[in-house]
Amino acid sequence: MLSRKQTPPDSPWKEKEEKLLHYSKSKEPNLLMTILNNPHLRFGAFVFVFLSAWLLLLLFWFPPKITITQTTTPNVVEALLVPDQDTQEQPKSKCEDPSVSVYVYPLPAKFNIALLDRCEALNVYTDMCPHVANHGLGQPKPNMGLATSWFATHQFIGEMIFHARVENHPCRTHEPSRATLFYVPFYGGLYASSKFREANLTARDELALELVEHIQSQPTWQKHNGKDHFIALGRTAWDFMRTSDGPDFGANVLLNLPAVKNMSVLTVERQPWQGSNQFGIPYPSYFHPSTLPEMLTWQTKMRGATRSYLFSFIGGPRKGLEKAAVRNEFIRQCGESTRCFLMKCGANGASKCHEPSEVLKVMSESQFCLQAPGDSYTRRSTFDSVLAGCIPVFFSPHTAFTQYKWFLPAEVSEYSVYIDEKSEASKRIEEELLKIPTEKVAMMREKVIEMIPSLTYAHPNASGLGFKDAVDVSLASLANHVNNLVN
Ligand SMILES: *[C@@H]1O[C@H](CO)[C@@H](O)[C@H](O)[C@H]1NC(C)=O
Numbered sequence: 140m141l142s143r144k145q146t147p148p149d150s151p152w153k154e155k156e157e158k159l160l161h162y163s164k165s166k167e168p169n170l171l172m173t174i175l176n177n178p179h180l181r182f183g184a185f186v187f188v189f190l191s192a193w194l195l196l197l198l199f200w201f202p203p204k205i206t207i208t209q210t211t212t213p214n215v216v217e218a219l220l221v222p223d224q225d226t227q228e229q230p231k232s233k234c235e236d237p238s239v240s241v242y243v244y245p246l247p248a249k250f251n252i253a254l255l256d257r258c259e260a261l262n263v264y265t266d267m268c269p270h271v272a273n274h275g276l277g278q279p280k281p282n283m284g285l286a287t288s289w290f291a292t293h294q295f296i297g298e299m300i301f302h303a304r305v306e307n308h309p310c311r312t313h314e315p316s317r318a319t320l321f322y323v324p325f326y327g328g329l330y331a332s333s334k335f336r337e338a339n340l341t342a343r344d345e346l347a348l349e350l351v352e353h354i355q356s357q358p359t360w361q362k363h364n365g366k367d368h369f370i371a372l373g374r375t376a377w378d379f380m381r382t383s384d385g386p387d388f389g390a391n392v393l394l395n396l397p398a399v400k401n402m403s404v405l406t407v408e409r410q411p412w413q414g415s416n417q418f419g420i421p422y423p424s425y426f427h428p429s430t431l432p433e434m435l436t437w438q439t440k441m442r443g444a445t446r447s448y449l450f451s452f453i454g455g456p457r458k459g460l461e462k463a464a465v466r467n468e469f470i471r472q473c474g475e476s477t478r479c480f481l482m483k484c485g486a487n488g489a490s491k492c493h494e495p496s497e498v499l500k501v502m503s504e505s506q507f508c509l510q511a512p513g514d515s516y517t518r519r520s521t522f523d524s525v526l527a528g529c530i531p532v533f534f535s536p537h538t539a540f541t542q543y544k545w546f547l548p549a550e551v552s553e554y555s556v557y558i559d560e561k562s563e564a565s566k567r568i569e570e571e572l573l574k575i576p577t578e579k580v581a582m583m584r585e586k587v588i589e590m591i592p593s594l595t596y597a598h599p600n601a602s603g604l605g606f607k608d609a610v611d612v613s614l615a616s617l618a619n620h621v622n623n624l625v626n
C-alpha cells in the first residue's frame with residue numbers, strides 16, 4: 140500500500156499525466172484499429188488503459204504532498220518554489236474562452252514591481268516584505284497542506300496575485316491588435332497604503348496622475364477612449380476616492396480621475412453608490428491550488444467536516460461609535476452562547492486570528508460564520524468562511540450582495556443568511572439560526588462549497604487548471620461587459 144509520505148513531489152506525477160493524455164491524443168484512428176484487431180496488442184492496450192486509470196485514481200486520492208520547512212526569508216522560499224525542468228517543459232494550456240483576449244501593458248516599473256524595492260514602507264501599519272514574496276502569495280504554510288498551495292496570504296495583496304495570474308494566463312495576447320481587454324497592472328493598493336500618512340496631497344496623488352498620463356498617451360487607449368481598459372486593486376475603492384469635503388483617511392484620487400472613470404475597476408470593495416464602473420473581486424484567501432484534483436479533495440474534506448458549533452465569530456472590537464456597538468454586541472452574544480465559538484482578535488497581534496490554520500479550523504467546525512462589517516463593509520473573512528464551507532451570515536447588504544455579482548448566486552438565501560444589523564433579530568442571532576431547518580442548512584452548505592473554486596485565486600504558475608478560478612471568472616465577465624460597452 141502506498142503511503143502518503145512516499146508519494147513523490149508534484150511534477151513527476153503531472154508529467155506522467157500529461158504524457159498519457161498526449162499519447163492517446165496523437166494516435167491515428169487506423170492505428171487504433173490495428174491494436175484492437177491484434178490479440179497481443181489488444182491485451183497490451185488493456186493493460187495500458189488499466190494502469191493509466193489506476194494512476195489517475197492514485198493521483199486523485201493521494202494528492203502529491205511535499206514537505207518543506209518553513210522559513211521567513213523570501214529569497215529562500217522563492218528558490219524552493221522555482222519549478223523544475225519538467226514543469227517548465229509542459230505545453231501551455233489553451234485559452235478556453237474565445238471572448239477573452241487580454242493584453243498586459245508593459246508599464247514602467249515604478250507603477251508596479253519597483254514599488255516592491257521598498258516593501259518595508261508599503262504599508263504604514265505592517266512590513267509588507269513577507270507578504271509580497273512569491274508574487275503576492277506570501278509565505279508558504281506547509282502545516283496546512285501542499286507547500287505550493289497554502290500560503291499566509293495578506294488580505295490586501297490581490298492585485299499582485301491577479302497580475303501574476305494574468306501574465307501567465309492562457310488567454311493572454313502579446314498582440315494589442317488582437318486584444319479585447321487591456322490590463323493596466325498598477326499596484327495601486329500598495330501605493331495607496333504607502334502614502335496614507337502623506338500630508339502633501341500633490342505628492343500623495345503623484346503616481347496616480349502619472350499613470351493616467353502614461354496610459355492616455357498610448358495609441359491603444361484612443362481606439363475606445365479606455366472603455367476596454369481595466370485595473371485590478373487589492374484595496375477598497377474608498378482608498379482611491381478622496382473627497383474635498385469629507386474627512387481625510389489618507390486616500391488618493393485615482394478613481395475620481397476622468398480617464399479611470401472610462402475604465403473598468405476591479406476592487407475587493409466597490410463604492411456601492413458611485414461605483415458603476417467598479418466590480419467587486421474576491422479578497423484572496425490562503426488556498427492557491429494548481430490542479431482540479433486538489434480542489435476536489437479540499438471540497439470533499441469540507442463536505443465531511445464535523446461542525447460541532449452552530450456559529451462562530453472571529454473578530455475584535457473596534458474603536459468608533461456605531462461600528463463598535465455592533466461588534467461588541469456580537470462578541471457579547473457569541474460569548475454568552477454555548478453553541479458559539481468566539482475567537483477574539485486583540486490589538487497585540489499575538490492572537491490566533493492571524494494564524495490561517497487556526498482561522499480555517501474554527502470555521503470548518505462551524506455551521507455559520509458571522510460577518511460583521513469591519514473598518515469598511517466587506518471582509519476577507521467572508522472568503523475564508525466560504526473556503527471552510529461555513530455559511531456566511533451578513534448584517535449589511537454591502538458586505539457581499541452589492542459587491543460580488545460576478546461570483547455569487549443572485550438568490551442570496553441559497554448560500555447565506557441575512558439579518559439586518561438594525562433589526563430586533565440581530566439581538567438574538569442564535570435563535571434566528573436555530574430556526575433554519577437542518578435540510579435547508581445542508582443545501583446552503585453544499586451551495587457554499589460549490590462556490591469555492593470561483594472564489595479562489597489559483598496558483599499563478601498553474602497550467603491546465605481544470606476549473607474556473609476568480610481570475611477566469613473576472614476576465615470572462617469583464618469581456619462580456621466591455622463587449623456591451625464598445626459595440
Ligand atoms: C512561477 O515560475 C517562475 C519560473 O518559471 C518563477 O520565477 C516564479 O517565481 C513562479 N511563481 C511562483 C508564484 O512561484
Ligand SMILES: *[C@@H]1O[C@H](CO)[C@@H](O)[C@H](O)[C@H]1NC(C)=O
Nearest residue numbers: 338339340341342343344345
Ligand atoms: C508637495 O509635493 C510636490 C510633489 O512632490 C512638491 O513639488 C511640493 O513642493 C510639495 N509641497 C510642499 C509644501 O512640500
Ligand SMILES: *[C@@H]1O[C@H](CO)[C@@H](O)[C@H](O)[C@H]1NC(C)=O
Nearest residue numbers: 355363364365397398399401
Ligand atoms: C471618456 O470617454 C468619452 C467617450 O465616451 C470621451 O469623450 C472622453 O474623452 C474619455 N475621457 C478620457 C479622459 O479619455
